[in-house]
Amino acid sequence: MIFEVIERSLRQPNRVIPVEAVLGNCDGSRMPEVIAARLTPAIAQRLVEVCPTAAFRIEEHDSRPHLRLSYGECIGCGRCFEPSEGAVVTAKTFSWCGHAKDQLVRDWDLDSRTEVGPLRPEPKVVRGQIHSLLGRALNIRQLDAGSCNGCEAEISALANPYYDLERFGIHFVASPKHADMLLVTGPVTRNMADAVKATYEAVPSPKLVVAVGACGCSGGIFAGSHAVVGAVDAVIPVDGYIPGCPPTPAMLVTGILEVLRWGPS
Amino acid sequence: MKENTPAAVPIGERSAWEATLSLPRAKDEAVARLVTIFGSLGSNRERQVHYVFDTGDACYREIVLPGDGPVRSVVLEVPAAAWYERELHDQYGVEITGHPDLRPLVFHDNWPDGVHPMVDGVDNVPWSNREYRFLEVQGDGVAEVAVGPVHAGVIEPGHFRFSVVGDTVLHLELRHFYTHKGTEKLFEGTSVHAGTMIAESVSGDNCFAHAVAYSQAVEKACQTVVPPRASAIRLIGLELERLVCHISDVGGLCTDVGFSVAAAYAVRIKESLLQASSQCCATRYWRGIAVPGGLRFDIDSRKLVELNQAVAQAAREFSDLAQLILSTPSIQNRFETAGILTRDVARDLAIVGPVARASGVDLDVRRDHPYCHYGRARFGVPVTHYGDVMARARIRIEEAAISARLIEETANALPAGSVLVPLELLGELHGSSAVESPRGELYYWLEGHNGRLTRCHIKSPSFQNWPAMPFAVVGNIIADFPLINKSFNLSYSGCDR
Numbered sequence: 001m002i003f004e005v006i007e008r009s010l011r012q013p014n015r016v017i018p019v020e021a022v023l024g025n026c027d028g029s030r031m032p033e034v035i036a037a038r039l040t041p042a043i044a045q046r047l048v049e050v051c052p053t054a055a056f057r058i059e060e061h062d063s064r065p066h067l068r069l070s071y072g073e074c075i076g077c078g079r080c081f082e083p084s085e086g087a088v089v090t091a092k093t094f095s096w097c098g099h100a101k102d103q104l105v106r107d108w109d110l111d112s113r114t115e116v117g118p119l120r121p122e123p124k125v126v127r128g129q130i131h132s133l134l135g136r137a138l139n140i141r142q143l144d145a146g147s148c149n150g151c152e153a154e155i156s157a158l159a160n161p162y163y164d165l166e167r168f169g170i171h172f173v174a175s176p177k178h179a180d181m182l183l184v185t186g187p188v189t190r191n192m193a194d195a196v197k198a199t200y201e202a203v204p205s206p207k208l209v210v211a212v213g214a215c216g217c218s219g220g221i222f223a224g225s226h227a228v229v230g231a232v233d234a235v236i237p238v239d240g241y242i243p244g245c246p247p248t249p250a251m252l253v254t255g256i257l258e259v260l261r262w263g264p265s
Numbered sequence: 266m267k268e269n270t271p272a273a274v275p276i277g278e279r280s281a282w283e284a285t286l287s288l289p290r291a292k293d294e295a296v297a298r299l300v301t302i303f304g305s306l307g308s309n310r311e312r313q314v315h316y317v318f319d320t321g322d323a324c325y326r327e328i329v330l331p332g333d334g335p336v337r338s339v340v341l342e343v344p345a346a347a348w349y350e351r352e353l354h355d356q357y358g359v360e361i362t363g364h365p366d367l368r369p370l371v372f373h374d375n376w377p378d379g380v381h382p383m384v385d386g387v388d389n390v391p392w393s394n395r396e397y398r399f400l401e402v403q404g405d406g407v408a409e410v411a412v413g414p415v416h417a418g419v420i421e422p423g424h425f426r427f428s429v430v431g432d433t434v435l436h437l438e439l440r441h442f443y444t445h446k447g448t449e450k451l452f453e454g455t456s457v458h459a460g461t462m463i464a465e466s467v468s469g470d471n472c473f474a475h476a477v478a479y480s481q482a483v484e485k486a487c488q489t490v491v492p493p494r495a496s497a498i499r500l501i502g503l504e505l506e507r508l509v510c511h512i513s514d515v516g517g518l519c520t521d522v523g524f525s526v527a528a529a530y531a532v533r534i535k536e537s538l539l540q541a542s543s544q545c546c547a548t549r550y551w552r553g554i555a556v557p558g559g560l561r562f563d564i565d566s567r568k569l570v571e572l573n574q575a576v577a578q579a580a581r582e583f584s585d586l587a588q589l590i591l592s593t594p595s596i597q598n599r600f601e602t603a604g605i606l607t608r609d610v611a612r613d614l615a616i617v618g619p620v621a622r623a624s625g626v627d628l629d630v631r632r633d634h635p636y637c638h639y640g641r642a643r644f645g646v647p648v649t650h651y652g653d654v655m656a657r658a659r660i661r662i663e664e665a666a667i668s669a670r671l672i673e674e675t676a677n678a679l680p681a682g683s684v685l686v687p688l689e690l691l692g693e694l695h696g697s698s699a700v701e702s703p704r705g706e707l708y709y710w711l712e713g714h715n716g717r718l719t720r721c722h723i724k725s726p727s728f729q730n731w732p733a734m735p736f737a738v739v740g741n742i743i744a745d746f747p748l749i750n751k752s753f754n755l756s757y758s759g760c761d762r
Binding site: 001004005008009012015027028029030052075076077078079090142143144145146147148149150151152153154155156157159160161162172174175176186187189190191192193194195199220221222225226227228245246248 | 373376382387527530539593
């Protein structure tokens with residue numbers, strides 16, 4: 001019996017996706033990318049109208065109209081693609097995650113059709129760096145603060161033979177007392193608020209808290225509900241934000257490694 | 266399209282008492298199967314209580330009672346009504362008489378007494394600290410074990426209160442609704458198009474079933490028939506979701522008994538399907554595809570062929586894995602006779618989905634109330650009467666094979682044409698629809714006006730099935746609880762909404 005099991009295991013090819021192909025990959029997330037040269041005020045206005053979570057906004061800066069896109073609020077619904085006349089497309093790579101929510105916001109000057117603010121560098125974590133970042137051991141405790149279980153499904157996928165998070169020395173642990181990082185999903189519901197605080201308290205310092213998904217970053221589609229307190233940072237301090245609805249396993253790996261590179265805020 | 270049109274039965278002068286005493290009956294049952302109970306507000310903001318039953322006819326039967334006065338509980342005739350009436354009491358403040366347990370269900374200690382969000386304003390609801398009493402089991406050697414809401418693993422939150430003697434569970438009380446997000450209230454005032462995105466966020470791993478059920482309810486309200494191609498692609502999406510879910514569940518069962526090789530094999534097959542979906546339609550879980558009126562975009566036939574190949578490959582591998590799992594003696598030892606849910610309990614609590622079919626309740630919306638392309642598809646519905654973990658695993662394994670075949674057959678004979686028709690949204694909207702999600706019957710009921718929703722109720726299979734879980738756990742040892750729980754595979758978020 002056991003030999004049959006071993007034989008089947010050995011017959012399986014190696015499925016692990018190399019780290020270079022994981023970082024920045026966002027296939028299957030439908031996150032939007034804006035082609036600045038194609039933006040017009042009329043298109044920008046339409047983007048604002050179709051966005052269900054107000055991730056797109058038009059704001060005045062020095063009496064010039066700016067289009068702002070907050071990835072923390074984007075649920076990747078793709079409703080902005082059709083009316084944009086090619087100005088919004090599916091992102092090919094995505095590594096927007098941040099220390100603070102404003103680092104998830106991009107800004108385009110609509111008059112000059114250019115992006116303003118610091119442009120995002122490509123994800124820099126390289127193979128050699130990963131082990132020095134982690135010291136070959138990072139213990140993560142996942143905490144569902146009220147999510148729809150979409151983020152949980154993708155976080156569970158991190159353990160599968162394609163992403164194999166253990167190769168970086170990252171483990172999921174059962175108790176917050178064993179954890180270095182809290183990975184928090186979902187809008188924090190009224191009914192979970194106390195449990196979220198208690199779990200945070202139980203993690204020994206120094207600790208990192210990462211808010212995952214549109215709901216974790218901003219409340220997402222549930223922002224403003226009477227049964228929801230708000231985003232994760234409405235209840236506990238947050239060191240990093242990983243957007244997406246849900247973020248794909250590759251986006252989660254990218255985000256977790258980026259947050260580690262910065263360390264606690 | 267032959268679908269379940271609820272015929273609202275006007276109650277007229279009859280009292281609530283009389284109406285509830287003459288509950289609809291199905292052919293061989295004392296009382297027809299309860300689908301859902303929910304509240305709504307009438308044109309003068311008067312409260313109404315809706316009872317939906319499946320009597321075995323093509324259409325579900327809907328009864329509407331006035332809810333401003335006392336409403337007699339139907340729990341003694343229909344035990345499945347227990348949670349629905351508690352929810353109705355919480356959300357609408359409807360006075361239910363004769364219910365043996367009207368403790369708060371949806372709202373916890375932090376919620377003040379007397380605030381009913383579906384009726385009252387919900388701005389700045391104060392924080393409260395009311396007391397909740399668990400049922401207490403007394404006797405020599407009885408100990409309580411409290412588990413949750415935060416569990417050890419990547420799992421959703423919920424609380425389980427076990428009363429045990431030694432290892433044996435005497436009683437299990439569930440306390441859920443930690444992930445309650447006020448979803449049904451969020452639908453109010455939303456445009457029917459934006460409502461799809463809320464529906465997709467009710468239970469993330471079943472998001473396509475929710476999107477389709479919601480869209481069908483809107484289409485019913487607008488009397489729109491979606492083009493055949495859209496309907497066929499929806500079937501592919503629904504079956505793919507079922508396939509992914511069932512493979513994941515069987516893998517999860519292996520994890521819970523420490524059979525890591527099989528568990529890793531299952532998640533590997535699951536991931537291959539998610540990646541194939543991502544290649545096919547740019548979304549791993551088919552989010553943002555189904556909308557009222559059809560599909561947001563067509564899927565390239567060439568890409569569907571590739572998806573089809575991935576599904577066929579996954580089905581072959583899963584069948585190989587299933588053979589390995591079912592023939593492993595230690596698996597048989599753990600799965601067989603663990604967590605038996607009897608047919609009587611399953612029927613009394615109106616259990617749906619694979620859990621019902623594993624306990625001898627022959628029920629499948631796809632066959633009984635065909636929607637999408639299912640009227641044209643030929644498939645069997647596996648049923649077994651053992652009701653244990655093994656039965657639930659076997660049902661999922663058999664259904665996975667059927668799903669793969671349905672995907673293949675539909676993709677090979679895909680109708681041509683458009684995938685989206687415009688909707689006529691002016692005037693009153695009133696529609697409902699049921700879909701067999703991977704967890705069982707999922708039912709949407711909605712009302713609206715000029716393209717905006719005024720009420721949307723979601724009957725989720727998890728809400729229906731959770732109350733049955735303790736019946737399967739009692740008498741087992743507490744160490745088998747994770748396994749039994751996994752074999753039900755219920756969504757917390759879908760239940761809590």
